Amino acid sequence: AAALVAAGSARADAAMVEEALSKLIGDAAVEDGAEIIRLDLPQIAENGNTVPLGVSIDSPMTPESYVKHVHVFADGNPRPDVVSFHFSPKSGLAEASSRMRLAQTQNIVAVAEMSDGKIYRTQAEVKVTIGGCGG
């Protein structure tokens, strides 16, 4: 277990992502969501002030089965929280987009909470040419 922790802590803020996530979902089990969550991100962002962010998940979006929340974190920003989208069966599609600031090249982590209680997680790296937190 110690080896796993060491491997995951290469970035200063990776631990902050875990902390921010546990505030939202507690210690619930999280499954690999690479096949579930589609993250729409540029591979390279020239301007970190406004980086397009899209998430989508295949879901019937019925009262019996829908995506409740999608939380997005960034592990190389001053703070890890980016955005949480809250869906309902009337959302029709579990799909939303926005624009975010990225201070540097880093990983974007997306976590989806389903109506059946299952939680999925995936991540992708965005390379940033000019950081987006400068004054």
Add this chain to the structure above:
Amino acid sequence: MAKKHKPRVKAPKSASVGEVMEIKTLISHEMESGQRKDRATGELIPRQIINKFECKYNGETVFSVDLHPAISANPYVAFYVTADESGELEFLWHDDNGETYTHSQKLEVA
């Protein structure tokens, strides 16, 4: 000050029952992150952002968002809503300063 934060919404005026409508929203707002320093004084500029966005359909919240300082200035949010009956779509942006900016429009569902 209300005019300073102008909401813009692109949503259908009419739809058929069961149609999944794409809705795009944007509001002019600095989204001051609380991380920047005033160049003259060296003091941190206090955070002031839109921290929550909601879409209500005939009074019911059908989609909402928690926004953090990592969201870009002039926050853009696009999402979907299923049309089921005629009525009103209402959009609310909640500012750190306690103000709420709103936009509403009629929706005809046939």
